[in-house]
Amino acid sequence: xxxxxxxxxxxxxxxxxxxALMLSIEPARLKDLLSGHSIEFSPNVASRDYVDTFGNTCTxxxxxxxxxxxxxxxxxxxxxxPDEVAPDARQIEVGDLPxxxxxxxxxxxxxxxxxxxxxxxxxxxxxxxxxxxxxxICDYAHQRISFGYHHARCDRTASEGxxxxxxxxxxxxxxxxxxxxCMNIPARYxxxxxxxxxxxxxxxxxxxxxWFEVYLDGRWFTFxxxxxxxxxxxIVMARGRDAADVAxxxxxxxxxLVRFTVITEEVKxxxxxxxxx
Numbered sequence: 504x505x506x507x508x509x510x511x512x513x514x515x516x517x518x519x520x521x522x523a524l525m526l527s528i529e530p531a532r533l534k535d536l537l538s539g540h541s542i543e544f545s546p547n548v549a550s551r552d553y554v555d556t557f558g559n560t561c562t563x564x565x566x567x568x569x570x571x572x573x574x575x576x577x578x579x580x581x582x583x584x585p586d587e588v589a590p591d592a593r594q595i596e597v598g599d600l601p602x603x604x605x606x607x608x609x610x611x612x613x614x615x616x617x618x619x620x621x622x623x624x625x626x627x628x629x630x631x632x633x634x635x636x637x638x639x640i641c642d643y644a645h646q647r648i649s650f651g652y653h654h655a656r657c658d659r660t661a662s663e664g665x666x667x668x669x670x671x672x673x674x675x676x677x678x679x680x681x682x683x684x685c686m687n688i689p690a691r692y693x694x695x696x697x698x699x700x701x702x703x704x705x706x707x708x709x710x711x712x713x714w715f716e717v718y719l720d721g722r723w724f725t726f727x728x729x730x731x732x733x734x735x736x737x738i739v740m741a742r743g744r745d746a747a748d749v750a751x752x753x754x755x756x757x758x759x760l761v762r763f764t765v766i767t768e769e770v771k772x773x774x775x776x777x778x779x780x
Contacts, residue, residue, distance in 0.1 A: 504583040504734050505537060505770040508559050508696045509576035510711075512752075513762035520566045520756035525749055526575065527552070527560040528695070529739040537578040545572040557748060559741040566758065578770065585733035586703070586726075592719035594632035597687050604718050607689035611744035613673075614681040614692075618662035623685035636686060637726060644679040644728035652707060666762035672713040673726035673746050680715045680745065693725075694749045696738040698767030709765045711751065716742070736769065 508651065510526065513588040526542055533540070542562060544550065548571070550564045564571075595606070610616040630636045647668060654669040661681035664674040676692055683690035697712035699705050714737070727734060741749035751757070 504581050504700075504736070506579050506581050506696075506698065506700070506738065506767065507576070508579060508698075508738055509574070509769050510552075510762040511572070511574050511762060511764065513570055513572045514566065514752070514754065514758040515570055515761050516566045516754075516758050518568050518756060520754055522564050522566050522755070522758065523753045524562040524573070525559055525694075525751050526562065526573065527740065528579070529741065530541065530554075530558065530560060532579065532738060535580045535582055540575065540577040540579075540587045543574045545574075555748075557741070557743050558693050559743070570761070571660055571758075572762075576679060576766070579738060581736050581738075583735060585735050586737070587724060588733060589720070590634050592634045592724060594636065594719060595689060595721065600689065600718070601726045604689045604746065607718065608684050608687060608693045609744070610681075610684070612747040613660050613677045613745040614684060615662050616681055616684050617713070618660075619665065619681050620685045622665075623682045627682065627686055632686075632688075633719060634724075636723075637683060637688060637719070640679055640682045640686070641726050641728045641731055644675050644682065645731040648675055648678065648728075649674070650729060652710075672729045676713045676715045677725065677745055679728040683715075683717055690735045691716050691723075691742050691743050692745045692749060693739055694746070694751070695740040696736075696765070696767040697734060698736055698769065700734075700736040700769050702714065702734070706750075709767055710763075711740070711765055713746070728778075738766070738767070 548564050552562050630639045648670045655671045661677040664670045680690040693714050716723040743749045755760050
């Protein structure tokens with residue numbers, strides 16, 4: 504299938520403001536692009552890309568005083584397949600994990616493992632390790648937190664989300680990632696595009712989404728504690744230990760968000776449109 508995705512974001516700055524942006528898709532998906540993919544700035548400013556320690560593409564700019572607009576609109580090819588389900592995927596012993604995976608067992612800014620470790624072992628210690636344990640954690644986070652955009656709070660940790668029992672997609676992901684790490688399962692936070700493909704349309708405005716990946720059987724698998732079901736058409740932008748590593752924008756100064764629009768939708772062929780009619 505073909506997916507159209509992009510954004511229209513604007514900030515207001517009051518002086519020259521250095522910014523680091525994480526608005527590009529992951530490098531592995533560049534081969535799937537069916538159109539150009541670049542950040543358009545208005546006014547036009549110099550920009551420079553670099554790759555961070557997690558393999559994400561980041562863009563540096565210095566935003567001038569006034570309104571700075573950022574846009575992208577692209578087409579990408581997707582398999583149309585839902586997230587993979589592998590019930591037999593086994594948990595790897597910590598001593599056998601690759602060196603670059605170990606960091607995803609550690610606590611991080613929003614994934615405060617030390618505060619949830621006892622809870623995790625009391626609830627999931629009796630669940631078979633591997634896929635079943637991760638799914639049990641995903642089920643728990645899905646049931647524990649009630650979703651609502653009005654519950655968004657940028658500094659909520661996993662333990663606070665667990666206590667408050669409300670949040671947005673990042674809070675579901677942070678709680679599940681933290682509980683996995685408590686059980687010695689490497690888990691990393693993901694952000695990207697997830698449209699309403701193969702599911703009823705959500706009436707709320709489109710936003711970037713957050714989910715997580717776990718390392719089982721020698722590779723990474725996708726899980727989504729908010730939706731708790733395989734979904735179609737994910738487009739990863741960035742991965743990290745938690746949301747602090749993958750913020751779509753980091754301003755080193757005051758930058759007020761004044762516009763935020765995200766697009767993610769399947770582009771149907773004429774034949775598909777005719778069949779639907």
